[in-house]
Amino acid sequence: MIEKELLEKALRGFYRTGCFHIYLAGSFDQDLNQMSQQDLGIFLHEYVHYLQNISTPYGIFEAVALNEAAVETFIDIAPKEEIELPYDAPQSDKLKMRLDWLKDTNGQPIKTQDNLLQVDENKDILMGVLNHTIHGRNCPLIALEFHDKQGIVHRRIIGALDIKEAMAATYQSLIDPNADHPDIPYNLLRMYCKQAFPSVGTDVKKFICLCYLSLFSLDPAYQFVNLCYQAEEKKDQSGFKFFDEYMNNRHVITGDKSMKPWEHYNELLVQYRESIQGLLRCETPYIDTIFVRLRMTDGNVPLLNVLNTNEAFTSENVKALVNVLGIPYLHAQGRGWFFPSLDGVGASDVVKLVGMTWLYQFLITKDSGKMRICPLVSMCGQFGDYCYDQPWLERGCSFEIIGDEIGLKNKTITIKG
Numbered sequence: 001m002i003e004k005e006l007l008e009k010a011l012r013g014f015y016r017t018g019c020f021h022i023y024l025a026g027s028f029d030q031d032l033n034q035m036s037q038q039d040l041g042i043f044l045h046e047y048v049h050y051l052q053n054i055s056t057p058y059g060i061f062e063a064v065a066l067n068e069a070a071v072e073t074f075i076d077i078a079p080k081e082e083i084e085l086p087y088d089a090p091q092s093d094k095l096k097m098r099l100d101w102l103k104d105t106n107g108q109p110i111k112t113q114d115n116l117l118q119v120d121e122n123k124d125i126l127m128g129v130l131n132h133t134i135h136g137r138n139c140p141l142i143a144l145e146f147h148d149k150q151g152i153v154h155r156r157i158i159g160a161l162d163i164k165e166a167m168a169a170t171y172q173s174l175i176d177p178n179a180d181h182p183d184i185p186y187n188l189l190r191m192y193c194k195q196a197f198p199s200v201g202t203d204v205k206k207f208i209c210l211c212y213l214s215l216f217s218l219d220p221a222y223q224f225v226n227l228c229y230q231a232e233e234k235k236d237q238s239g240f241k242f243f244d245e246y247m248n249n250r251h252v253i254t255g256d257k258s259m260k261p262w263e264h265y266n267e268l269l270v271q272y273r274e275s276i277q278g279l280l281r282c283e284t285p286y287i288d289t290i291f292v293r294l295r296m297t298d299g300n301v302p303l304l305n306v307l308n309t310n311e312a313f314t315s316e317n318v319k320a321l322v323n324v325l326g327i328p329y330l331h332a333q334g335r336g337w338f339f340p341s342l343d344g345v346g347a348s349d350v351v352k353l354v355g356m357t358w359l360y361q362f363l364i365t366k367d368s369g370k371m372r373i374c375p376l377v378s379m380c381g382q383f384g385d386y387c388y389d390q391p392w393l394e395r396g397c398s399f400e401i402i403g404d405e406i407g408l409k410n411k412t413i414t415i416k417g
Contacts, residue, residue, distance in 0.1 A: 013042045015049035018063030019357040020287075020328035020350045022046045028332035032315045032322070041176030044318055048168040050328055051303050055294055056215035057265055058105075058160055060272045065098040067275040070360035074406045077363070082412040085372070087363045097135050104134050104141070105219055107159025107185070114184040117154065123147040125192040127225065130157070142221040144192055160220045162189050167211035170204055174313040189224075197228040199235040205307055206231065209239030212303065213246060216261050240308045243301070262296035269294060276349075279356055281405075286340065286347035290326055329354050355402040362399075372415065374399055389415055 012025040024046065026039040035043065053059040073089040091099070119125070123146065130141040145155045156162075166189040169181050181187060189211075193201030200206050210227045217223035231242055252264040259267075269291055277284055293302075302324045306317045329350050330338040340347040358375040365372065374391035376398045377383055386394035390413055392403030403409060 013046045015046045015053070016354075016357065017049075017053050017059070018066040019354055020050070021354045021357075022050060022328055022330045024330065024332040026332065028330055028338060030338070032319050035315070037176050038179070040315055040318065041172045041179050044175050045168045045172040045179075047318075047322070047327075048171045048303070049164060051325065052164050052167070052212075052215060054272070054290070055265075055301075055303060056212070057268050058215040058218055058220055060265075060268045061098070061218060062102055062160075064272055064275045065095065065102060066357070066360075067279045068092075068095050068098070070356065071279050073360055073363065077408075077411075078406045080411065082414070084414045084416055085363060086366045086416065089364075101134050101137075101139070101218065104132065104139060105159050105221070107161040107221065108157045110161070110185060114156075115182040117182070117184050118149045119183040119188055119191055120147045120149050120151075121191050121194075125188070125195055127192065127196065129222070129225075139219055140222050142225055144188060146188065146191075156184065156188065158185075158189060158221045160215065161185055163211050163214055163220050163224055166190055167208055170208055170211075171307075174204070174307075175315070175318065193228060197232045200228050200231050203239065206239030206242070208307065209243045209304060213243050216247075216265065240304060243304060247296075266295050276353060280349060280352050282349065282352065284349040286326075286342060286345050286349050287353075289342055289345050293324055352402075355398060356405070359399065359402050376402075 013023055015022050022043070024039065024042055026042060027035065028039065028043060029035050032040060032043075053063055069089075069091070072091060072095060073087065076089040077083055077087065126145040128143045128145065130143055132139050132141045141157050141159075143155050143157050145153060147153055162185040165181075165185045166187070169179070169186040170190065172179050183191070190201055190207055193207060195201070200210060210224060210231060213227055214220040214224035227242075227246075231237070231239070234242065247262050248260060250261055251258045252261055254264065254267075273284065273287065273291055276287060302321055306321045307313070309317070326342040327338060327340050329340060329347070332338070340350060355376060362372070362375055372389050374387045374397070376391075377387055384394075386397065390408075391397050392399040392408045394400060400409065
């Protein structure tokens with residue numbers, strides 16, 4: 001079972017990075033007050049992943065790499081009369097470097113047995129730094145050593161995956177304190193912090209702030225540990241104050257320019273928009289509206305702003321967040337799908353982004369044990385034999401429209417067994 005499927009099974013939902021697409025196995029209601037505590041908590045969890053994607057440098061770096069991979073694949077396929085699936089497109093050196101960096105900084109892949117591990121919090125969780133380079137660039141890795149409840153010692157190299165999941169699960173607990181997650185990858189990081197950095201691990205909001213801030217680095221795990229050491233020296237300082245000081249007092253050097261982290265993020269946001277337009281080859285009015293609201297200025301951090309209150313965190317806080325940054329395309333198993341709009345701006349660009357991203361994933365999928373079914377079934381609401389292998393041959397199918405971008409229905413296609 002692949003990593004993403006494990007997460008989907010554990011969470012009853014997922015967010016597809018770079019795709020502006022949330023899936024919920026439960027129900028969704030635009031009136032968030034009408035949702036059950038469990039369903040609202042799951043929605044919030046996936047919504048946090050959506051914001052980790054679009055409001056942090058690491059999330060943007062990851063999404064841009066996926067867009068570049070899709071564009072390079074489509075460019076390679078377009079002029080060919082015959083192709084074989086799954087498709088293995090050549091990659092530029094720049095893309096290979098990006099993907100290798102993401103692979104190593106994302107942390108250890110999740111295996112089936114990892115989801116079953118129960119960490120013994122009564123035993124020490126030890127941290128080690130491993131020297132590591134990626135294409136000649138220094139990138140130290142962080143390993144956590146822990147005991148399970150059977151007394152067996154395990155070592156896990158943590159990364160962006162662990163940070164994103166720990167942050168989302170902790171945020172979810174503010175709405176649904178009964179939400180249950182496997183210790184790997186959702187709970188281990190906070191368990192470690194409770195032992196090594198008590199002022200961080202025992203303060204939910206401070207923990208969230210530091211997780212979020214670590215994603216402003218392209219080496220999040222190493223950055224997270226460094227931030228925890230700094231925060232522990234300022235035990236009485238709130239996570240919000242720590243975040244604000246960091247964003248305004250640190251500098252990022254790119255080429256001959258020196259800028260504050262939030263200024264650097266704003267530049268990356270422009271690059272992200274350009275990569276989306278390069279993939280879609282059309283205007284992006286809804287995405288542009290969201291990106292304008294995402295631009296950081298002093299104090300404009302919606303994901304943390306709604307958290308910075310002494311009042312109980314409720315559905316009203318979630319609504320305040322959604323009112324600012326909108327909802328991406330959302331498919332709920334229990335209640336259809338939601339096509340986003342914001343201030344009268346429709347989201348045809350998001351729908352096309354979902355389609356193009358899924359088309360790319362469909363073309364390269366190497367899970368030979370699975371039937372190749374159109375991933376857009378949930379969007380069109382139709383189902384038949386034509387949904388398998390080459391769904392773009394069916395007249396009116398969403399994939400027919402998207403596949404026309406690279407002329408799929410006019411190609412001879414062989415499916416490898």
